[in-house]
Amino acid sequence: MEKKKNTIVDVARKLNVSTSTVSRALNGHHSISERTKLKVRKVAAELNYSPNNVAASLRRGKVNSIGVILPRINSTFMSNCIFGIESVTYPAGYNLIISCSNEDYKKEVQSIAALKASQVSGIILSLSNETKKTAHLSNIISQNIPLVMFDRIAELLNVDSVVNDDTKITVQAIEHLHAMGFRKIAIFSSPTHIYVYKNRMKGYLEALSSLGLTLNHNWIIENIQTKEQAQHSAEILFKAKDKPDAVFCTSDTIALGVIQTLKKLGIQIPQEVGVIGYSNDTFSELIQPTLTSIEQYPQEMGVNAAKLMLDIIGDKNWSMQVHKQIHIKPRLIIRDSSNRLLTE
Amino acid sequence: MEKKKNTIVDVARKLNVSTSTVSRALNGHHSISERTKLKVRKVAAELNYSPNNVAASLRRGKVNSIGVILPRINSTFMSNCIFGIESVTYPAGYNLIISCSNEDYKKEVQSIAALKASQVSGIILSLSNETKKTAHLSNIISQNIPLVMFDRIAELLNVDSVVNDDTKITVQAIEHLHAMGFRKIAIFSSPTHIYVYKNRMKGYLEALSSLGLTLNHNWIIENIQTKEQAQHSAEILFKAKDKPDAVFCTSDTIALGVIQTLKKLGIQIPQEVGVIGYSNDTFSELIQPTLTSIEQYPQEMGVNAAKLMLDIIGDKNWSMQVHKQIHIKPRLIIRDSSNRLLTE
DNA sequence: TGGATTCAAACAATCGTTTGCGTTAAAATT
DNA sequence: AATTTTAACGCAAACGATTGTTTGAATCCA
Numbered sequence: 131m132e133k134k135k136n137t138i139v140d141v142a143r144k145l146n147v148s149t150s151t152v153s154r155a156l157n158g159h160h161s162i163s164e165r166t167k168l169k170v171r172k173v174a175a176e177l178n179y180s181p182n183n184v185a186a187s188l189r190r191g192k193v194n195s196i197g198v199i200l201p202r203i204n205s206t207f208m209s210n211c212i213f214g215i216e217s218v219t220y221p222a223g224y225n226l227i228i229s230c231s232n233e234d235y236k237k238e239v240q241s242i243a244a245l246k247a248s249q250v251s252g253i254i255l256s257l258s259n260e261t262k263k264t265a266h267l268s269n270i271i272s273q274n275i276p277l278v279m280f281d282r283i284a285e286l287l288n289v290d291s292v293v294n295d296d297t298k299i300t301v302q303a304i305e306h307l308h309a310m311g312f313r314k315i316a317i318f319s320s321p322t323h324i325y326v327y328k329n330r331m332k333g334y335l336e337a338l339s340s341l342g343l344t345l346n347h348n349w350i351i352e353n354i355q356t357k358e359q360a361q362h363s364a365e366i367l368f369k370a371k372d373k374p375d376a377v378f379c380t381s382d383t384i385a386l387g388v389i390q391t392l393k394k395l396g397i398q399i400p401q402e403v404g405v406i407g408y409s410n411d412t413f414s415e416l417i418q419p420t421l422t423s424i425e426q427y428p429q430e431m432g433v434n435a436a437k438l439m440l441d442i443i444g445d446k447n448w449s450m451q452v453h454k455q456i457h458i459k460p461r462l463i464i465r466d467s468s469n470r471l472l473t474e
Numbered sequence: 475m476e477k478k479k480n481t482i483v484d485v486a487r488k489l490n491v492s493t494s495t496v497s498r499a500l501n502g503h504h505s506i507s508e509r510t511k512l513k514v515r516k517v518a519a520e521l522n523y524s525p526n527n528v529a530a531s532l533r534r535g536k537v538n539s540i541g542v543i544l545p546r547i548n549s550t551f552m553s554n555c556i557f558g559i560e561s562v563t564y565p566a567g568y569n570l571i572i573s574c575s576n577e578d579y580k581k582e583v584q585s586i587a588a589l590k591a592s593q594v595s596g597i598i599l600s601l602s603n604e605t606k607k608t609a610h611l612s613n614i615i616s617q618n619i620p621l622v623m624f625d626r627i628a629e630l631l632n633v634d635s636v637v638n639d640d641t642k643i644t645v646q647a648i649e650h651l652h653a654m655g656f657r658k659i660a661i662f663s664s665p666t667h668i669y670v671y672k673n674r675m676k677g678y679l680e681a682l683s684s685l686g687l688t689l690n691h692n693w694i695i696e697n698i699q700t701k702e703q704a705q706h707s708a709e710i711l712f713k714a715k716d717k718p719d720a721v722f723c724t725s726d727t728i729a730l731g732v733i734q735t736l737k738k739l740g741i742q743i744p745q746e747v748g749v750i751g752y753s754n755d756t757f758s759e760l761i762q763p764t765l766t767s768i769e770q771y772p773q774e775m776g777v778n779a780a781k782l783m784l785d786i787i788g789d790k791n792w793s794m795q796v797h798k799q800i801h802i803k804p805r806l807i808i809r810d811s812s813n814r815l816l817t818e
Numbered sequence: 819t820g821g822a823t824t825c826a827a828a829c830a831a832t833c834g835t836t837t838g839c840g841t842t843a844a845a846a847t848t
Numbered sequence: 849a850a851t852t853t854t855a856a857c858g859c860a861a862a863c864g865a866t867t868g869t870t871t872g873a874a875t876c877c878a
Contacts, residue, residue, distance in 0.1 A: 135617065137864055148828045153866060163826060178617075183591045184537060185864035188528045188833050195571070195592075203560065204773075209553035216547065216574050220581075225571045225592060227539070230560050237564075247527045248539075248569060269522075273479065386760070413757040416730070429548075481834055492858045497836060505856060529834035532863045 136177040144173050156181070187249065195225035196439060197245035197253045199238060201282065203230045206411050207428045208256075211280070214432020215254060222440055224251070235260040242266050252276035252439045257284060259324060259355075276442040280435040283325050290442060292435045292456045294426050296326050299460040300333025301340075303378060303406050303424065306462060308341050310470045312376035312404045316349035316367065318360055318388060319380045330380050330408070349374045360387030368395055368403075375403055376468070382407035382414050382423055389417070389467065404468040419466035426460050434458065480521040488517050500525070531593065539569035540783060541589035541597045543582060545626065547574045550755050551772045552600075555624070558776020559598060566784055568595070579604040586610050596620035596783045601628060603668060603699075620786040624779040627669050634786060636779045636800045638770050640670050643804040644677025645684075647722060647750050647768065650806060652685050654814045656720035656748050660693035660711065662704055662732060663724045674724050674752070693718045704731025712739055712747075719747055720812070726751035726758050726767055733761070733811065748812040763810035770804050778802065 138152040145152070147166065155162045155170035162170075173179075187193045196219055200208050212228065219226055227250060231238040238258045243266075245253055253275060255267075264284045271277055271289065280292040307315055317334045320327045331352075338345050348370070351363045360379070364387065367373070379385040385407030389399060397403050399419050407414060410425040434456045441454075482500075486493045491510065499506045499514035506514075517523075531537040540563055544552050556572065563570055571594060575582040582602045587610075589597055597619060599611075608628045615621055615633065624636040651659055661678045664671045675696075682689050692714070695707045704723070708731065711717070723729040729751030733743060741747050743763050751758060754769040778800045785798075 139864075149865075150829080150867075151827055153864095154827090157866090161826060166826080178613075180587070180617075181591045182532075182593060182864055184528055184532045184593050185833090186866070188526075188532050188835090189864080189866045191833065193528060202557075204550075204553040204557040206548075206550075209548040212572075213546075213548040213574065216572070220573060225588065226573065227569045228556075228560070228572050229564060229570065230557065243524070244569065247525045249526060249528050273522075273524075412755070413760045416757045417760045418762050483834075493835075494837075494859080495857055497834095498857085501836090507856060510856080526834050529863090530836070532865090533834080533836045535863070 135182075136179045137182065138179070141170065141173045141177055141179055144177070145169060193249045193251055194223055195227050195248070195250050196436075197227045197229070197241075197248070197250040199229055199231055199241050199245070199253065199255045201231050201233045201256055201258045203228070207281075207409055207426065210428035211256075211432035211435070214429035214434075215436040216432075217429075218433050218436035218440065224440075231258040233259040235262070239266045242270060246270060246273075246275065250275075251443050252278065254278045254280065254435050254439055256280055257282040257324070259321065262323065276439060278435050278439045278442070280431055281326060285325055288451075288453055290438050290453045290455070292431050292438065292458065294326070294431070294458050294460045296329035296460075297333040297336065299424055299462060300330045300378070301337040302462050303422075304334060304337035305341065306422075306464065307376045307378070307404055307406065307468060308337075308343070310400070310404060310468060312468075312470075313343060314346070314349070314374040315343060315376045315378060316346075316351065316374035317378045317380075318351045318354050318363065318384045320355055320384070321353050327380050334378060346372070346374070348372065354380075354384050357383050357387035357390075360384040361391045364388045364391035365395070368392065368397060373403075376405070377403065378406050380408050382409050382411040382421060385421055385423070385467075386413070386417065389419075389421070400466065400468050400470050404470065406468050410463055414463075415465060422465045422468035423463050424460050425463055427458055431458050479526075480523045481526065482523070485514065485517045485521055485523055488521070489513060537593045537595055538567055539571050539592070539594050540780075541571045541573070541585075541592070541594040543573055543575055543585050543589070543597065543599045545575050545577045545600055545602045547572070551625075551753055551770065554772035555600075555776035555779070558773035558778075559780040560776075561773075562777050562780035562784065568784075575602040577603040579606075583610045586614060590614060590617075590619065594619075595787050596622065598622045598624065598779050598783055600624055601626040601668070603665065606667065620783060622779050622783045622786070624775055625670060629669055632795075632797055634782050634797045634799070636775050636782065636802065638670070638775070638802050638804045640673035640804070641677040641680065643768055643806060644674045644722070645681040646806050647766075648678060648681035649685065650766075650808065651720045651722070651748055651750065651812060652681075652687070654744070654748060654812060656812075656814075657687060658690070658693070658718040659687060659720045659722060660690075660695065660718035661722045661724075662695045662698050662707065662728050664699055664728070665697050671724050678722060690716070690718070692716060698724075698728050701727050701731035701734075704728040705735045708732045708735035709739070712736065712741060717747075720749070721747065722750050724752050726753050726755040726765060728752075729765055729767070729811075730757070730761065733763075733765070744810065744812050744814050748814065750812050754807055758807075759809060766809045766812035767807050768804050769807055771802055775802050 138149050142149045142152045152170050155167045202208050229241040264287055278290045283291045319331055322328045322331045354360050377388050385405050388405055392399055407421045407423040410423040414421040414423045482493050482496045486496045496514050499511045546552050560570055573585040608631055622634045627635045663675055666672045666675045698704050721732050729749050732749055751765045751767040754767040758765040758767045
């Protein structure tokens with residue numbers, strides 16, 4: 131009843147040839163005549179033969195798949211990264227094994243172990259929020275498993291990576307606020323132990339100092355993770371006596387929370403307070419006022435991370451010592467929430 | 475220099491036991507004493523042993539991974555589906571191999587072949603726009619590879635599936651418009667050869683007839699795929715003499731296009747024209763006016779698709795004849811774009 | 819004609835695990 | 849004391865493909 135799947139043994143038997151001939155014929159090896167290649171392909175199709183990559187991978191010692199571990203999967207940024215990665219790895223013949231750390235260190239470690247067990251050709255990774263130790267990464271590096279990190283990278287580790295120029299673009303954003311006449315600029319940031327937020331904070335501080343703006347520690351709000359937290363902090367901040375006149379946010383979601391609170395408090399944007407977000411989410415140009423934000427080109431980041439990975443995999447004499455870092459240049463997209471000129 | 479990876483043979487040798495003992499010890503087999511299990515685990519850790527699932531899979535004839543093929547990956551809906559799927563398959567010990575058909579029939583077929591070659595335990599699939607033939611699906615069904623479809627399913631094929639009650643909720647949406655006093659209701663739909671859009675169209679027609687509303691063929695706009703197309707068609711429609719007073723859209727993106735055009739034409743929403751979208755995208759509650767939409771619970775759909783898959787995989791005497799269909803109940807979320815009462 | 823060369827295909831080992839069956843020694847049963 | 853049972857582990861054959869090395873036949877050149 132249940133026919134077993136046909137293997138190359140079956141097609142070999144049917145043709146009275148050896149399995150090696152079938153294998154080589156199907157792989158287009160040059161030492162097989164055109165005539166037999168044709169016969170083999172024909173019979174293989176007749177028998178509905180489907181190659182068994184598991185067996186092939188075991189023999190070859192190489193698997194045609196690449197692992198991807200992300201902190202989240204259902205965000206605009208991350209899903210576009212995956213899209214970019216897939217657009218490169220698929221044409222190259224690789225499967226993509228995706229797992230989501232869910233911002234959880236333990237799951238990140240477990241996922242790495244699972245990918246190792248699956249013998250993936252390499253791992254593309256963006257760190258979870260909670261990850262502070264990197265032994266799990268050193269481990270795969272020491273085993274010569276290609277590793278490419280993107281966005282949230284581990285600075286102290288010497289690995290190939292794709293990053294944004296977070297610091298520089300943040301400086302630009304602050305300079306833009308300054309040019310619009312804002313002088314009392316606050317920052318709402320996600321946890322700064324994470325590479326990207328650390329750099330955004332760095333840019334903020336650099337710009338303030340180079341522009342000669344006073345730094346007010348009450349205006350530096352860290353550890354904001356959700357819209358609700360942003361709303362809460364904004365409410366406190368803008369009810370205080372010493373109010374800022376602009377807010378730089380490290381994500382659009384945070385900026386959204388700030389905007390909602392400002393509206394609730396009856397504060398005009400951008401006349402009274404300017405707001406800038408980060409990552410140019412879909413909604414940024416749709417809300418009122420439209421939100422000035424920073425486009426990170428997530429798809430490009432994915433594409434480059436994947437290309438880097440393929441380079442490493444293909445490079446026989448890849449040295450663990452030398453590492454590339456690809457910088458994707460973000461772009462400041464000026465919209466109404468920071469554009470005082472428009473509204474005067 | 476380059477130490478080879480340690481295998482079960484290495485730990486067996488170091489302990490002077492057989493590989494079978496090591497294998498059984500690591501897998502917690504009952505016929506191995508606690509004492510040796512401990513020793514084996516200890517040495518395995520010392521040698522930094524990592525199991526080779528490729529070899530194990532070959533031997534077992536079973537692979538611990540599930541394939542997922544989606545028409546797109548970077549949409550709110552789809553990325554939330556993946557999120558739901560992953561949340562079920564990961565704890566169950568399965569890897570997720572994801573590929574994106576990109577709405578392309580050929581890539582869908584190729585992806586299926588690739589997943590077959592990878593010997594995945596099963597395939598979770600949502601059809602591409604272009605897919606009209608289903609031979610590639612019949613093929614994997616006939617080979618007893620578990621198949622679960624969701625959202626965009628192949629009706630004619632008898633497979634397990636997870637779907638929304640698109641028809642019913644569309645009827646409700648139209649009834650809601652009717653209750654709000656709208657009588658001349660148009661529909662902007664994506665191609666209706668696709669299961670979900672077909673059902674939404676069906677619901678639209680059913681509701682119109684049961685409510686005794688006149689059906690105007692000029693108000694049935696099909697094949698809308700992008701925001702731009704929606705804008706274009708809306709412009710034509712609302713400049714005509716015979717205008718509708720409400721538009722039901724089969725996606726929020728389409729609704730957004732319609733709203734933008736209506737605003738451009740100076741038409742009041744919802745006073746003059748009501749608008750309803752579909753799928754409750756992030757931006758729906760953020761735009762002006764807030765958009766009435768239909769929540770599809772994509773994460774739930776993913777969770778259920780994955781659970782269904784695990785059921786099938788685990789079911790030894792799974793019959794190809796009997797199939798489950800899980801219905802996820804969508805919800806109409808009424809917001810300003812259709813709510814005349816609010817604004818009177 | 820004989821030897822070298824080339825071409826096409828076969829042989830057989832191998833990748834790292836799993837697992838049915840067999841073995842051994844100790845414990846339990848009669 | 850003889851026998852059966854049990855616990856704990858070893859043996860060796862798979863799983864399905866790849867690939868270095870041989871082999872046999874056909875072709876070539878002198």
